[in-house]
Amino acid sequence: xxxTRNVPMVSRVMTSLLCAALLAGxxxxxxxxxxxxxxxxxSYAVHEVVDGHVVKPIAxxxxxxxxxxxxxxxxxxxxxxxxxxxxxxxxxxxxxEKAGNDLGRVITNTGFGLFGLIDIxxxxxxxxxxxxxxxxxxxWGIPQGPYLFIPLLGPTTVRDGSGWIIRAYTxxxxxxxxxxxxxxxxxxxYLNERAQALQAESILDxxxxxxxxxxxxxxxxxxxxxVHDGAPPPPKDGDE
Amino acid sequence: xxxxRRSSAAPVQKNVAMRAFAxxxxxxxxxxxxxxxPALAQEAPDALVKRVSQEALQIIKTDPKVQAGDQAxxxxxxETKLTPHFDIDRMTALAAGRxxxxxxxxxxxxxxxxxxxxxxxxxxxxxxxxxxxxIEYKPLRMDPAATDTVVRTEVVRPGQxxxxxxxxxxxxxxxxxxxxxxxxxxxxxxxxxxEFTQQVQAGGxxxxxxxxxxxxxxxxxx
Numbered sequence: 493x494x495x496t497r498n499v500p501m502v503s504r505v506m507t508s509l510l511c512a513a514l515l516a517g518x519x520x521x522x523x524x525x526x527x528x529x530x531x532x533x534x535s536y537a538v539h540e541v542v543d544g545h546v547v548k549p550i551a552x553x554x555x556x557x558x559x560x561x562x563x564x565x566x567x568x569x570x571x572x573x574x575x576x577x578x579x580x581x582x583x584x585x586x587x588x589e590k591a592g593n594d595l596g597r598v599i600t601n602t603g604f605g606l607f608g609l610i611d612i613x614x615x616x617x618x619x620x621x622x623x624x625x626x627x628x629x630x631x632w633g634i635p636q637g638p639y640l641f642i643p644l645l646g647p648t649t650v651r652d653g654s655g656w657i658i659r660a661y662t663x664x665x666x667x668x669x670x671x672x673x674x675x676x677x678x679x680x681x682y683l684n685e686r687a688q689a690l691q692a693e694s695i696l697d698x699x700x701x702x703x704x705x706x707x708x709x710x711x712x713x714x715x716x717x718x719v720h721d722g723a724p725p726p727p728k729d730g731d732e
Numbered sequence: 733x734x735x736x737r738r739s740s741a742a743p744v745q746k747n748v749a750m751r752a753f754a755x756x757x758x759x760x761x762x763x764x765x766x767x768x769x770p771a772l773a774q775e776a777p778d779a780l781v782k783r784v785s786q787e788a789l790q791i792i793k794t795d796p797k798v799q800a801g802d803q804a805x806x807x808x809x810x811e812t813k814l815t816p817h818f819d820i821d822r823m824t825a826l827a828a829g830r831x832x833x834x835x836x837x838x839x840x841x842x843x844x845x846x847x848x849x850x851x852x853x854x855x856x857x858x859x860x861x862x863x864x865x866x867i868e869y870k871p872l873r874m875d876p877a878a879t880d881t882v883v884r885t886e887v888v889r890p891g892q893x894x895x896x897x898x899x900x901x902x903x904x905x906x907x908x909x910x911x912x913x914x915x916x917x918x919x920x921x922x923x924x925x926x927e928f929t930q931q932v933q934a935g936g937x938x939x940x941x942x943x944x945x946x947x948x949x950x951x952x953x954x
Contacts, residue, residue, distance in 0.1 A: 620893055691861045699854040701927045701943055709926045710918045717917020722896065724917065 572608025581623035625655030630719035778872035846944035
């Protein structure tokens with residue numbers, strides 16, 4: 493009960509959506525990446541309206557009016573939390589060298605970098621990892637499952653979304669006792685993520701014939717690449 | 733008879749030596765040319781990627797029109813500096829898959845042109861975004877006889893995670909040309925394959941050409 497109270501509404505909504513998707517997934521043809529395309533496209537349409545009218549303008553204003561140094565600090569702070577999860581998942585994937593790097597980063601940046609606001613570890617040349625629970629599932633051979641598009645959260649799959657939920661329930665931000673502080677941090681973290689996607693999004697606008705399809709393929713390719721640490725197996729020939 | 737032979741032997745030998753020397757010189761000249769020509773036309777793939785991208789970055793950083801965001805100038809630069817190093821036909825064939833094989837030569841030509849325009853426009857918006865980037869080039873390990881390779885680079889941006897950009901390249905009569913760009917694990921060609929398949933299913937190859945043309949004429953994606 494305590495834990496659920498600490499987790500934002502979106503995560504709880506996602507949990508129920510994922511459960512529904514998992515149940516429905518059993519009936520769907522497993523050959524396609526996106527068996528719920530009609531539902532996902534509807535979600536995407538909702539997302540476009542809400543994001544386009546509310547979230548994106550706020551994120552743009554945040555980029556335009558916040559000093560770069562402040563944004564960098566915020567990005568580093570949440571990046572430090574990412575590093576904690578990278579460490580956990582390095583361990584879960586039995587990658588000791590990466591685990592050492594990521595743990596070293598967290599200790600350095602938390603201890604000497606004002607709780608992660610300054611990324612001293614990168615300056616010192618400790619490479620930043622990029623592992624999460626979704627990748628750990630992939631590492632151990634769990635298939636990605638159906639593709640999902642969640643309004644305001646974006647593209648995911650049943651596997652990666654399950655990873656998100658674990659993270660949402662375990663992130664240190666959820667354990668901050670002061671409710672307003674916790675909620676503000678959730679908000680800033682979300683804004684930070686959204687702002688970082690703005691650049692790529694403007695390229696997407698130019699590149700895509702159908703944004704939904706483009707995002708889906710880009711997301712699935714990217715995740716496959718991350719699961720295999722940059723060396724994915726050659727793709728199956730798509731036109732057969 | 734034996735004396736005759738001996739008397740003529742010396743000049744013949746000299747002659748042979750001279751001819752051999754002349755031949756060697758000619759051969760050397762041909763070899764030099766043969767070596768020099770591929771050095772110009774068949775520049776090694778990693779050297780090519782490095783030279784072209786450095787030139788492009790240099791122009792982005794110094795050209796006042798590009799700095800001012802002059803889209804026409806940016807496109808002109810891409811068209812003259814970058815697209816000659818891309819194998820647009822091969823990219824189109826890969827992206828359109830089965831539909832390409834059954835398309836008429838006229839359709840192939842138009843499809844290639846529209847796709848090229850789309851790629852140029854996409855690339856120019858990408859260049860606009862990433863001005864303060866530096867590029868690191870990974871060492872290339874390649875069999876000298878190979879006709880296909882991947883050149884790996886990494887774009888480093890201040891304060892952000894680096895992005896891997898790989899170029900799949902094939903050897904053509906006009907030198908090495910890229911036929912795919914893979915950004916952070918996302919292959920451009922694979923991405924467009926889904927898009928193209930969807931358009932072809934909806935309206936055939938002509939439908940695909942039409943939607944590409946509409947996109948290029950300024951319409952935004954759904």
